Amino acid sequence: MKKDLSFIYATQKDLCTLYGIGALLGWDERTHMPRKAVSARADQQKLIHDLIYEKMTADKLLDALHRLREKTLSGKDNLVVKELYKDVIKARRIPQAFCQELVKTVVMAQATWEAARYKNNFALFRKHLEKVVELKRQEAQFIDPDKKPYAALLNEFEEGMTPEKLTDLFDYLKKELITIVDHIKGTPRYSGQTPVRVVMKEDRQKAVIGEILKKMRMPSNRTSCDVSTHPFSIKLSENDVRITTRYLDPLDSFFAAIHEAGHALYELGISKKYCNTVLFYAASVGLHESQSRFWENMIAKNKSFWSGYFPQFARYVDAGFTPESFYYAVNQVRPSFIRVNADEVTYGLHIILRYEIERDLIDGTLSVADAKDAWNCKTKQYFNLIPSSDNEGILQDVHWAGGAFGYFPTYTIGSIYASQIYNHLEKTLPDFDRMIRVQNFNPVLAWLRANIHSKGKSMPADDIIAQACGSGLNPKEFVDYLRAKFIPIYER
Amino acid sequence: MKKDLSFIYATQKDLCTLYGIGALLGWDERTHMPRKAVSARADQQKLIHDLIYEKMTADKLLDALHRLREKTLSGKDNLVVKELYKDVIKARRIPQAFCQELVKTVVMAQATWEAARYKNNFALFRKHLEKVVELKRQEAQFIDPDKKPYAALLNEFEEGMTPEKLTDLFDYLKKELITIVDHIKGTPRYSGQTPVRVVMKEDRQKAVIGEILKKMRMPSNRTSCDVSTHPFSIKLSENDVRITTRYLDPLDSFFAAIHEAGHALYELGISKKYCNTVLFYAASVGLHESQSRFWENMIAKNKSFWSGYFPQFARYVDAGFTPESFYYAVNQVRPSFIRVNADEVTYGLHIILRYEIERDLIDGTLSVADAKDAWNCKTKQYFNLIPSSDNEGILQDVHWAGGAFGYFPTYTIGSIYASQIYNHLEKTLPDFDRMIRVQNFNPVLAWLRANIHSKGKSMPADDIIAQACGSGLNPKEFVDYLRAKFIPIYER
Numbered sequence: 001m002k003k004d005l006s007f008i009y010a011t012q013k014d015l016c017t018l019y020g021i022g023a024l025l026g027w028d029e030r031t032h033m034p035r036k037a038v039s040a041r042a043d044q045q046k047l048i049h050d051l052i053y054e055k056m057t058a059d060k061l062l063d064a065l066h067r068l069r070e071k072t073l074s075g076k077d078n079l080v081v082k083e084l085y086k087d088v089i090k091a092r093r094i095p096q097a098f099c100q101e102l103v104k105t106v107v108m109a110q111a112t113w114e115a116a117r118y119k120n121n122f123a124l125f126r127k128h129l130e131k132v133v134e135l136k137r138q139e140a141q142f143i144d145p146d147k148k149p150y151a152a153l154l155n156e157f158e159e160g161m162t163p164e165k166l167t168d169l170f171d172y173l174k175k176e177l178i179t180i181v182d183h184i185k186g187t188p189r190y191s192g193q194t195p196v197r198v199v200m201k202e203d204r205q206k207a208v209i210g211e212i213l214k215k216m217r218m219p220s221n222r223t224s225c226d227v228s229t230h231p232f233s234i235k236l237s238e239n240d241v242r243i244t245t246r247y248l249d250p251l252d253s254f255f256a257a258i259h260e261a262g263h264a265l266y267e268l269g270i271s272k273k274y275c276n277t278v279l280f281y282a283a284s285v286g287l288h289e290s291q292s293r294f295w296e297n298m299i300a301k302n303k304s305f306w307s308g309y310f311p312q313f314a315r316y317v318d319a320g321f322t323p324e325s326f327y328y329a330v331n332q333v334r335p336s337f338i339r340v341n342a343d344e345v346t347y348g349l350h351i352i353l354r355y356e357i358e359r360d361l362i363d364g365t366l367s368v369a370d371a372k373d374a375w376n377c378k379t380k381q382y383f384n385l386i387p388s389s390d391n392e393g394i395l396q397d398v399h400w401a402g403g404a405f406g407y408f409p410t411y412t413i414g415s416i417y418a419s420q421i422y423n424h425l426e427k428t429l430p431d432f433d434r435m436i437r438v439q440n441f442n443p444v445l446a447w448l449r450a451n452i453h454s455k456g457k458s459m460p461a462d463d464i465i466a467q468a469c470g471s472g473l474n475p476k477e478f479v480d481y482l483r484a485k486f487i488p489i490y491e492r
Numbered sequence: 493m494k495k496d497l498s499f500i501y502a503t504q505k506d507l508c509t510l511y512g513i514g515a516l517l518g519w520d521e522r523t524h525m526p527r528k529a530v531s532a533r534a535d536q537q538k539l540i541h542d543l544i545y546e547k548m549t550a551d552k553l554l555d556a557l558h559r560l561r562e563k564t565l566s567g568k569d570n571l572v573v574k575e576l577y578k579d580v581i582k583a584r585r586i587p588q589a590f591c592q593e594l595v596k597t598v599v600m601a602q603a604t605w606e607a608a609r610y611k612n613n614f615a616l617f618r619k620h621l622e623k624v625v626e627l628k629r630q631e632a633q634f635i636d637p638d639k640k641p642y643a644a645l646l647n648e649f650e651e652g653m654t655p656e657k658l659t660d661l662f663d664y665l666k667k668e669l670i671t672i673v674d675h676i677k678g679t680p681r682y683s684g685q686t687p688v689r690v691v692m693k694e695d696r697q698k699a700v701i702g703e704i705l706k707k708m709r710m711p712s713n714r715t716s717c718d719v720s721t722h723p724f725s726i727k728l729s730e731n732d733v734r735i736t737t738r739y740l741d742p743l744d745s746f747f748a749a750i751h752e753a754g755h756a757l758y759e760l761g762i763s764k765k766y767c768n769t770v771l772f773y774a775a776s777v778g779l780h781e782s783q784s785r786f787w788e789n790m791i792a793k794n795k796s797f798w799s800g801y802f803p804q805f806a807r808y809v810d811a812g813f814t815p816e817s818f819y820y821a822v823n824q825v826r827p828s829f830i831r832v833n834a835d836e837v838t839y840g841l842h843i844i845l846r847y848e849i850e851r852d853l854i855d856g857t858l859s860v861a862d863a864k865d866a867w868n869c870k871t872k873q874y875f876n877l878i879p880s881s882d883n884e885g886i887l888q889d890v891h892w893a894g895g896a897f898g899y900f901p902t903y904t905i906g907s908i909y910a911s912q913i914y915n916h917l918e919k920t921l922p923d924f925d926r927m928i929r930v931q932n933f934n935p936v937l938a939w940l941r942a943n944i945h946s947k948g949k950s951m952p953a954d955d956i957i958a959q960a961c962g963s964g965l966n967p968k969e970f971v972d973y974l975r976a977k978f979i980p981i982y983e984r
Contacts (some may be wrong), residue, residue: 221528237529
């Protein structure tokens with residue numbers, strides 16, 4: 001047993017080291033890599049992936065796990081064996097040749113998606129999307145032949161979540177969100193609102209972001225903040241979790257950096273005792289997203305926050321704003337076409353629309369040929385808007401080109417979890433509002449570390465939230481949170 | 493035979509891919525990596541090194557090479573087999589456990605060197621240097637038991653070069669350099685010279701460097717220029733060769749960037765037909781250094797260059813300079829303690845001093861305990877100066893702490909080659925001076941590509957120079973070049 005255990009720990013350490021190398025290759029590709037290096041980079045990535053596949057599917061590893069599963073193990077060993085076994089079984093079910101075909105297909109599909117976006121023409125992308133959908137249906141069969149295909153894919157991002165549960169949850173949420181939006185649209189404030197304007201030079205944006213990250217306790221010796229087209233965060237090792245932002249619009253760069261820092265703090269806060277094991281990762285994608293959204297929406301778009309923080313922004317903001325009116329301005333609700341620009345209320349509707357379409361595409365009840373009509377039709381239903389072009393509609397997100405079916409729902413699962421955390425902290429942390437106003441985030445971060453971050457993958461995400469906040473995924477809390485925040489903004 | 497050939501080419505491709513990944517790990521470590529990530533980075537590097545070692549020492553590879561060496565092969569295949577066989581034999585001679593001990597020892601030695609520098613006290617570093625010297629002597633025995641130890645180490649950096657040849661060459665050069673310096677020190681210009689001052693903000697330095705790199709035809713889609721404490725250049729793949737500089741002093745950042753760009757252009761110019769083989773690398777370290785020094789000293793410190801380029805610098809330069817006097821100012825000769833700040837004339841003396849000491853350390857005729865005295869004594873002899881502290885003397889360079897014995901001579905070999913290239917181009921390229929004045933470097937780069945860069949490792953460095961310039965390593969040409977450049981500066 002001792003020999004088996006030390007073998008699986010050594011394997012996990014090698015796997016984590018390889019994941020870290022792969023992460024560096026990916027980070028660099030999106031930040032600093034010269035453009036023409038792309039093909040050699042693909043070779044480098046492939047070599048690392050092949051090594052991971054080899055290690056993961058080695059018979060010796062499966063044999064060791066089989067033997068260990070027969071034994072009574074201590075807490076951590078038991079969890080490690082359970083999680084690693086799942087990963088190994090999954091890796092062994094998907095043939096390597098299939099993986100390679102899938103990777104090649106999504107690389108081509110993403111390039112074609114970009115070209116189609118450039119021409120604003122979904123028809124150019126359709127065939128590629130069909131191929132991706134086809135392969136993802138096959139992949140779902142490999143992963144779990146007993147599940148409906150979408151259920152298998154969804155489970156990869158949010159373990160334990162099912163399309164049945166999600167459809168119920170989203171049907172409820174859709175109704176509530178549309179009600180809130182309709183209510184807001186009926187207020188005089190809604191028709192009078194105009195966008196906020198902030199003009200700030202890049203080096204000033206960098207300085208502002210540097211200060212807020214410091215207040216969030218992003219450790220400068222364990223993180224970095226670079227520039228990329230699309231902001232992201234990535235873990236390279238236990239003391240190396242990086243974020244990016246982009247310096248176009250000052251509010252965009254500000255909120256994006258805070259969002260990504262929320263992700264990074266999660267990874268940085270996972271208990272060191274899980275380092276170099278399969279438990280040293282987030283419990284789910286939805287829980288990961290809850291951390292970024294919590295910091296971005298619940299903290300950095302909070303009324304108390306802006307009441308204390310506005311003076312630092314004031315000289316870059318159009319005249320006439322007060323801390324309060326600026327808070328209103330950064331929280332404007334407005335139905336629109338583009339998900340990434342959406343406010344907290346309508347964001348969920350964008351997700352539900354995508355969820356319904358991707359579920360039906362993967363389960364075979366909607367064809368790619370009909371997907372554009374479905375998109376436009378749902379946009380009319382949920383937003384009362386009609387996309388004037390494919391870029392405003394079905395072509396706006398890269399996720400499907402990349403094969404990430406089942407990913408979209410995690411954004412809203414994250415929002416729901418974040419609202420539960422916020423509701424809980426507001427009730428239980430003494431002096432919460434004052435702390436946010438003076439930007440003293442230490443107690444909040446300490447709570448997140450103790451109750452969310454440190455757990456890593458040692459518990460299911462939903463159990464972590466239930467233990468921390470009193471109940472598992474609870475869309476009603478999210479609706480209550482939205483009402484409590486946004487109705488006063490529009491009925492003031 | 494076909495099977496063996498395709499196996500060795502596949503192995504070389506994997507090796508190149510692994511070298512590229514290792515290069516990225518190293519580049520990142522010196523540019524962007526958060527400080528605390530160092531231990532996980534060491535694990536990542538070790539994993540890649542182990543994979544390289546495994547591939548390189550696989551019996552299957554040696555067997556294939558043995559079989560291929562019996563065959564008559566075409567030009568490229570023949571060269572590939574010859575070079576790869578040398579690498580394989582060498583890798584197999586050095587036991588992996590020894591490699592690991594050496595790596596651990598130099599990591600510790602480098603850290604101790606930094607600490608010793610901080611305290612300006614060689615005694616703190618002595619024991620570590622002794623250990624490194626001891627291991628490098630052993631390594632030399634592994635590499636080639638028939639050679640004297642220093643000869644074996646020198647051959648690693650500059651294949652074909654021997655300590656016998658080098659001692660002769662350096663004895664000649666030492667005499668000539670001291671004569672030139674003495675001559676210069678006797679001129680009235682020498683005693684009257686004062687350092688040039690340039691004050692330029694970092695973003696302006698970046699812009700200036702961006703422009704000059706563009707003129708050097710550094711392709712922006714195949715390169716990048718980042719910041720690091722010590723400037724360096726590194727190849728990650730055929731279309732990814734990066735340089736760094738540091739933005740402290742504007743002339744330092746300018747010349748450092750040009751120096752590193754010279755290295756990068758070499759790597760970028762190696763013929764694509766050698767890509768993913770053992771020939772896709774520089775012919776020697778000395779030849780590599782010739783490229784950086786050519787651009788830095790022969791081009792960017794050239795009189796014609798500054799006569800055309802000075803206006804772009806003029807407003808950042810202390811009043812009173814003309815293009816001509818600025819050229820004099822950036823070419824001041826002055827015996828000093830510190831190698832990296834040395835001018836073209838005294839630089840060689842710094843190298844000769846280090847060569848003589850490291851040769852004797854490795855061959856066992858000088859003990860580490862006596863090295864400091866030897867250093868100070870030679871500094872008196874060659875520069876007529878006495879180091880006032882260890883940082884001004886034996887502690888100034890990291891090379892020995894890193895185990896790079898045999899590296900220093902390549903700097904001067906590079907200077908000699910560079911002077912031969914310069915003398916040749918000045919004679920043979922029509923309109924050479926005018927082109928340099930208007931910063932049209934295209935014909936120079938085209939010549940370098942055709943005659944130096946493209947060859948990769950397909951020929952010995954000295955043969956490349958002989959073919960391109962009419963003779964192999966020729967210190968007399970270097971002395972002539974220095975006399976022709978510096979005597980007029982001081983006798984004007």
